[in-house]
Amino acid sequence: MIVKLSQQDIKRYNWYIWRFVIACFAFVVILIGLTTFGAFGPLPSLRELENPKSDQASEVRSSDDQVLGKYYSKNRSSVPYSKISPNVLNALVAKEDNHFLSHSGVDFWRTFSIIPYNLIGKRQGASTITQQLALNLFSDEERARNPVKRLFQKLKELIIAIRIEKHYTKEEIITMYLNTVDFGSNTFGISAASETFFNTTPDRLTPDQAATIIQLLTAPTANSPIRNPERALANRNFTLSRMVQEGFLGADEAEKAKAKPLGLNYHLVSHTEGLAPYFRAVVKEDIKKILKEIPKADGSAYDLDRDGLKIYTTVNYKMQQYAEDAQREWMRKLQHQFNTEWKGVKLSTRIKNYKLLIDQGMRQSDRYRQLKLEEKSDEEIATNFNTPDMVNLFTWKGNIDTLMKPIDSIVYCQMLLRNAMMSMDPTTGYVKAWVGGINFEHFKYDQVKKGARQVGSTAKPFTYAVAIENGYSPCMQVDNVPVTITGYGDKDWTPGSSLEETVPGRITLRTALARSQNWVTAFIMNEVKPEPVANLIKNMGVHTDVPPYPSICLGAFDATVMDMTAAYSAFANHGVWTEPTYLLRIEDKNGNLIYSKTPKVKQVMNEQVAYVMVDMMKSVIDAGTGWRMRGTYKLTNPIAGKTGTTNENSDGWFIGMTPNLVTGVWTGCEKRDFHFRTTHSGQGANSALPVFALYMQKVYADSSLGIKPNIDFELPKQPLTTALNCDAYSDEQKGTNEVEKKLSF
Known part of the structure; x- marks a missing residue:
C-alpha cells in the first residue's frame, strides 16, 4: 500500500531533516569550540607548536664523525628532509595520505569516504599525516578505545593539525612525522627504522625497502616483517601499487620491486651492542654528572635519554674497531692456553x-x-x-x-680471562681507543677507568726516571745480586728473582730495565729512596694509593689502565703529562654548545730525563722482555715499552709507546687467585703484549689514519747531556760521568 504524502507533510519532514542537520552541525561547532578553548584537555600553545617535543636519542660520535652508539628511552634520531629518500616520501603519501600536498591538515573527503573505500578493498586510514603528527607530538595519552574519549581526541587532533599546517611547510611536517613515528621493534623515526631493518640510511632506501618500512605504520607488530613476513610482503606490494596509482612509480619498476624478496638486514639496536660499549657506559655516567650542573635556558634539566644531544668524543671509529679486533683475536687464543694449563686440575x-x-x-x-x-x-x-x-x-x-x-x-x-686496553695521543691527551672488557653484555665492569690492578714491573721506569733525574747513567753497571732494604715497616724487604730470568754478573741499568731485573731495580730504589718515586708516580697522574715503600719499585700498588697509560704518555711527550681526554663537547639537538672540555697539562719531569727513559725502554723491545714485538709480530718501527707481571701471574701488563700513540694493556682473571700456572704463559709479554702488537699492525696498515711507522721520537730541544750508547764504553768506563760517586760501584 502506497501512502501519498501531502505537500504540507513533505514540508514538515524536510523541516525535521534540516533541523536535525543544523542541530548536528551546531553540535559539532560547539564541540570544536569547546575543544579549542580546552574544555576536553589543554591544547599546545603557540610556543609549543613552534618547539614540538619528541623523545630523541642522544648520539655518541667518534672523532671521525661516526655514530658509536646512542642513549635513549626511545630509539629515535632526527634527519633533515634532504637526507630522506624520495622513495620514502612517496610511499608515505601514497599509502597514508594521498591528498597531503593539497589539504590544510584535515582531509574531509578522506574522512567521509573511508568506509566505502575500505569496502572496495582500498585500505587507508581516516587521519591525515598532519593529524597523526599531532597525535605523536602533542598527545600524552594513548589512543583511546572508548568511542566517546576517542571522539574528543580526534577533535583535538583536528584543531592541532590545522594549527600545525599554519606554522609549518609541508616539507617540515612530513619530516617531523617521519622522525617521530613508531615503526615497532623499539624503533622510532625513519633513521632508526632504516638502520634496524635494512642496515642503511634513509637517503639510500629503495622503493621496495621504503614500502616495507612505511607499511609498518598501520600496525607495527602485526605487519612486522620479522614476525609476519608474508603479511609484510603483501602490504609492501600494496604500497608499491599505491605509488603507481599516485604517479610516483612506473608500473614496470613497481613490478620489479614486487618480485624482490623482503631482503631484510635486520639488527635490533641495543645499548650493549656496537663499538665501544664500555666506553659509552663510562661516558654516560660522566655526562649525567655534567648535566646536573648545566640546566636548560628555561631552568629545566637535560634528559640524556630524551633530548637528542650530540656527544662528541676523541675516540677514532677505525682505531676502536682495530682495538676490539686485536683483543678478540688474541684473547681467544690466550684463553685456550689458560684452559690447557688447568685441564685435569682440581680447582x-x-x-x-x-x-x-x-x-x-x-x-x-x-x-x-x-x-x-x-x-x-x-x-x-x-x-x-x-x-x-x-x-x-x-x-x-x-x-x-x-x-x-x-x-x-x-x-x-x-x-675466564679478562682484558682491557686504552690507546691515547700523548701530545693531546685524546683517547683514541677504549676497550674496557671482553664482553659488555655479560661483564659490565669497566677495567680501563674503574678496575685498578697491581701494576707489576710496569712501575720500574718510575724508579729509573728518578735515578736518571739524579744523575745516574743508563750505562752504569751494578752487580745483579740480592738486595735487602731496611728501615721501612717492621720487616726488612728482600725481593726475589727467578733463576731462569736473572741475568748474572754486572749489568747496566739499561739492561736491567730491558730484562726487568728485580735486584738491580731494588738497588736503585735503595739509592733514590721511596718518597721521590711515590711522588713522581702521583705527579704523573696515578690516582690510587701509592705508599712510599721500597716495594713500589716492583709495582706493589694498584693502578688503572687509564692512569698508567697517561703516566707513560709523559715519557713520550717530553715529560709533559696531559690529562687523558675522551669527551670533547656536548651540543643540544639544535647544535648549541652546552659543554666543552680542555685537558689539564703539567710538566712532570725534565724533557731530557723523559727522552732517556724512552730510549731505555726501546731496549725492552729490541733486546729485552718485549722481543716478541720484533721477532713474532715483525714490527720494526721505533717502539718503546715495558712488560709487567705480578706475583703468581695474576696480572699481565704491557704499555707500549710510539711517537703518535701510547697504549696500555692489562690481562687477568676477575679474582687474582685465579691465574696462569706458569710464567711462560702468564707473563705480560705473552698475555698483554700481543694485543698491543696486533692493534698496531692494524693501525699502521690503515694509511687513512695518518699514523706512520717510520717516525722516531723527537729529541729534546737542548743537546743531550746523557750518553745513551753503552757499547761505546769499555767495561771500566761504563757508568762514569760528572757525578762519579754515584757511578763507582
Whole structure:
C-alpha cells in the first residue's frame, strides 16, 4: 500500500531533516569550540607548536664523525628532509595520505569516504599525516578505545593539525612525522627504522625497502616483517601499487620491486651492542654528572635519554674497531692456553680461597639477587644454584645456552680471562681507543677507568726516571745480586728473582730495565729512596694509593689502565703529562654548545730525563722482555715499552709507546687467585703484549689514519747531556760521568 504524502507533510519532514542537520552541525561547532578553548584537555600553545617535543636519542660520535652508539628511552634520531629518500616520501603519501600536498591538515573527503573505500578493498586510514603528527607530538595519552574519549581526541587532533599546517611547510611536517613515528621493534623515526631493518640510511632506501618500512605504520607488530613476513610482503606490494596509482612509480619498476624478496638486514639496536660499549657506559655516567650542573635556558634539566644531544668524543671509529679486533683475536687464543694449563686440575685444591671466591661470585650474580627479591632462604638459594638449569654463557665463539648447575657457571666465569686496553695521543691527551672488557653484555665492569690492578714491573721506569733525574747513567753497571732494604715497616724487604730470568754478573741499568731485573731495580730504589718515586708516580697522574715503600719499585700498588697509560704518555711527550681526554663537547639537538672540555697539562719531569727513559725502554723491545714485538709480530718501527707481571701471574701488563700513540694493556682473571700456572704463559709479554702488537699492525696498515711507522721520537730541544750508547764504553768506563760517586760501584 502506497501512502501519498501531502505537500504540507513533505514540508514538515524536510523541516525535521534540516533541523536535525543544523542541530548536528551546531553540535559539532560547539564541540570544536569547546575543544579549542580546552574544555576536553589543554591544547599546545603557540610556543609549543613552534618547539614540538619528541623523545630523541642522544648520539655518541667518534672523532671521525661516526655514530658509536646512542642513549635513549626511545630509539629515535632526527634527519633533515634532504637526507630522506624520495622513495620514502612517496610511499608515505601514497599509502597514508594521498591528498597531503593539497589539504590544510584535515582531509574531509578522506574522512567521509573511508568506509566505502575500505569496502572496495582500498585500505587507508581516516587521519591525515598532519593529524597523526599531532597525535605523536602533542598527545600524552594513548589512543583511546572508548568511542566517546576517542571522539574528543580526534577533535583535538583536528584543531592541532590545522594549527600545525599554519606554522609549518609541508616539507617540515612530513619530516617531523617521519622522525617521530613508531615503526615497532623499539624503533622510532625513519633513521632508526632504516638502520634496524635494512642496515642503511634513509637517503639510500629503495622503493621496495621504503614500502616495507612505511607499511609498518598501520600496525607495527602485526605487519612486522620479522614476525609476519608474508603479511609484510603483501602490504609492501600494496604500497608499491599505491605509488603507481599516485604517479610516483612506473608500473614496470613497481613490478620489479614486487618480485624482490623482503631482503631484510635486520639488527635490533641495543645499548650493549656496537663499538665501544664500555666506553659509552663510562661516558654516560660522566655526562649525567655534567648535566646536573648545566640546566636548560628555561631552568629545566637535560634528559640524556630524551633530548637528542650530540656527544662528541676523541675516540677514532677505525682505531676502536682495530682495538676490539686485536683483543678478540688474541684473547681467544690466550684463553685456550689458560684452559690447557688447568685441564685435569682440581680447582678447589689448587686455588687459594676457592670456596670463598665462588661464594662471593654467587652472591654478586643476577640470579642470587633475583632469588633474594623473591625472599628465598639460604637453603633454597643453595638448592637452586646446585640444580641443573639452562644458562647463557659467553664464549669467544659466541654466546651459548647450555644445561649446567648455576654454581658451575660461576666457576666458569671466574676462569675466564679478562682484558682491557686504552690507546691515547700523548701530545693531546685524546683517547683514541677504549676497550674496557671482553664482553659488555655479560661483564659490565669497566677495567680501563674503574678496575685498578697491581701494576707489576710496569712501575720500574718510575724508579729509573728518578735515578736518571739524579744523575745516574743508563750505562752504569751494578752487580745483579740480592738486595735487602731496611728501615721501612717492621720487616726488612728482600725481593726475589727467578733463576731462569736473572741475568748474572754486572749489568747496566739499561739492561736491567730491558730484562726487568728485580735486584738491580731494588738497588736503585735503595739509592733514590721511596718518597721521590711515590711522588713522581702521583705527579704523573696515578690516582690510587701509592705508599712510599721500597716495594713500589716492583709495582706493589694498584693502578688503572687509564692512569698508567697517561703516566707513560709523559715519557713520550717530553715529560709533559696531559690529562687523558675522551669527551670533547656536548651540543643540544639544535647544535648549541652546552659543554666543552680542555685537558689539564703539567710538566712532570725534565724533557731530557723523559727522552732517556724512552730510549731505555726501546731496549725492552729490541733486546729485552718485549722481543716478541720484533721477532713474532715483525714490527720494526721505533717502539718503546715495558712488560709487567705480578706475583703468581695474576696480572699481565704491557704499555707500549710510539711517537703518535701510547697504549696500555692489562690481562687477568676477575679474582687474582685465579691465574696462569706458569710464567711462560702468564707473563705480560705473552698475555698483554700481543694485543698491543696486533692493534698496531692494524693501525699502521690503515694509511687513512695518518699514523706512520717510520717516525722516531723527537729529541729534546737542548743537546743531550746523557750518553745513551753503552757499547761505546769499555767495561771500566761504563757508568762514569760528572757525578762519579754515584757511578763507582
